Amino acid sequence: APVRRGAPGPRRTGSQPGALSPAGQRLADKSAKRRRRGWIVLTIVVVLAVLAGVVGWAFGPGPWGNVRIPEVAGKSVSQARQLLEAQGLRTAAATASRFDAVVTRGQVSTTKPAAAREVRKGTSVQIVVSDGPRMITLPAIVGQPVSTVTAALDDDFQLQDDRYEFSADAPKDTVIAATGVGTDGQTVDLAQVPEYGERGPVTLTVSLGPVPDVRGKTVADASTTLESVGLTLGEQTQRYDDSVPKGQVISAEAEGSPVVQGSAVNVVVSRGPTPITLPNVAGKTIDEATATLENLGLEVSVPECTNLLCRIGDWKSVLPVSSTDPVQGTTVHRGDTITLRYDL
Structure with missing residues (x-):
């Protein structure tokens, strides 16, 4: 018997060679439709993917994307413009200004819109320049109670830790000095200026009263x-x-x-009174000896003369001293009493 080489294909009808049967033709048509549909779907997918990529790029790194406004406070205006434009933002030609207690006058204080805000690329951003701190009139400070001064300054300035020192001229707990820091970084005596920058640091020096008087104490x-x-x-x-x-x-x-x-x-x-070595005044008249001892700060006692001769004239100016009590060479002190002896 002859060997069969394969399953019989669709039966061809008609007289043309290779013509398919109706069933075969329907199968072939379905297959062709599937292929066309597949290409269409693939084409749509590719187009959508390309569109998604283009849209993603346009709204991401592209010209329609969002960016965060960079922080430029403390920068110069030219530096701020460079940083903003590097992010794809536009900078307004005119700058604004405001008081700023932190940023130095002439540097950038902030932006409008503010830093960290997310905006579209190409958004116009205005730079706001610092005018420095707002100047505030100072109240009376020196000589006032520290509690009064603290209450008056606390809302507008940054009070630092108080300093304390003894003062013979200021009662305890009164302010004897107040210092701040100028725009040049130098110390400012706030008692000598009428106004001072808002939020500026203030250091008060407060009196502890006088140093206690310990004279006469042990x-x-x-x-x-x-x-x-x-x-x-x-x-x-x-x-x-x-x-x-x-x-x-x-x-x-x-x-x-x-x-x-x-x-x-x-x-x-x-150490007590100054010691004095009692000098020898024997032979001097009573008046001379008295003057010598009194010049040393000593008291002098002279026994009253009862002799009749003492009633004649000034006997103390002529009568000589014979000895002293205590005796010469004794250590005595100012205010001690020395008795003069004399003979008739």
Whole structure:
């Protein structure tokens, strides 16, 4: 039997060679439609993808995209323009201005719209230049209670930590000085200017009152008094003093200027009256001896003369001293009494 090489294909009809049967022709037509439909779908997909890419580019990095306005505060106007235009933004030809307590006069304060806002590329942005801080008239400061000054300044300025120092001229808790910082960075005495920039730093110096007077106190009492106000007892020196008892403070002086808490106060402590070696006045008249001893700060006592001869003339001007009590060479002090002896 002959070998079959494959399944029989569609039966051809008619007299033309290669003509398909009706069923085969329908199958071929369906296949051709599917191919045409596939190409159409593919073409649509490609076109849509291209359109999506173009739209994405146009609204992304392209000319219709959104950008965030960069931060240009503190820059010069020319620098700000460069930064804005580099983002695809336009800068308005005319700038605006406003007071700014932070940004230096002449530099960019902000933009309209403000930094970080998202806008379309090509948006016009206006640069706002700083006029520096708004100047505010200062109230009375020096000599006023610190609580009053603080309340008056707190809303408009930046109050720094107060400084405290002792002052003999200002009561405790009153302001004795106020300083700020000028546009050139230099310290400004706010007691010497009528106005000062808004939000500028202000440092108040407040009085702690006078340094306590420790004269006449013992060293221990003086140390306790000074420590109670934050001062310390410094160097102690001694000297003779005829009016201040031994062991008491004659004078005190604080180290440094200004005097602040933690400063040392040096004291001079009395060693008592100045010692005097009693000189020899024997042989001098009573008047001469009296003058010599009184010039040394000593008191002089002369026993009353009861002799009849003493009633004749000025006996003290002629009668010589025979001895003293205490005797010559004895250590005495100012104010001590020396008794003069004499013989008739």
